Amino acid sequence: MQCQRCSSLRGEQAVARIRSEIIDLAVCGQCAQEAWELGLGYELLPEPSATTGAERIAAAA
Numbered sequence: 001m002q003c004q005r006c007s008s009l010r011g012e013q014a015v016a017r018i019r020s021e022i023i024d025l026a027v028c029g030q031c032a033q034e035a036w037e038l039g040l041g042y043e044l045l046p047e048p049s050a051t052t053g054a055e056r057i058a059a060a061a
């Protein structure tokens, strides 16, 4: 699954899901980081991935 926020720009692999009252998007690590900085919560997608996005999120959390 590709990031539903920036897939048209970079085609990043989605590694997390942003959830709020108005949105529910699968996003890449960078977008999850930006969402977190905006005060939105996210959760890592359960499927295993070879990308480093999950590791970046874990490091930033």
Ligand SMILES: [Zn+2]
Pocket (backbone or CB within 6 Å): 003, 004, 005, 006, 007, 012, 027, 028, 029, 030, 031, 032
């Ligand atoms: Zn993204």
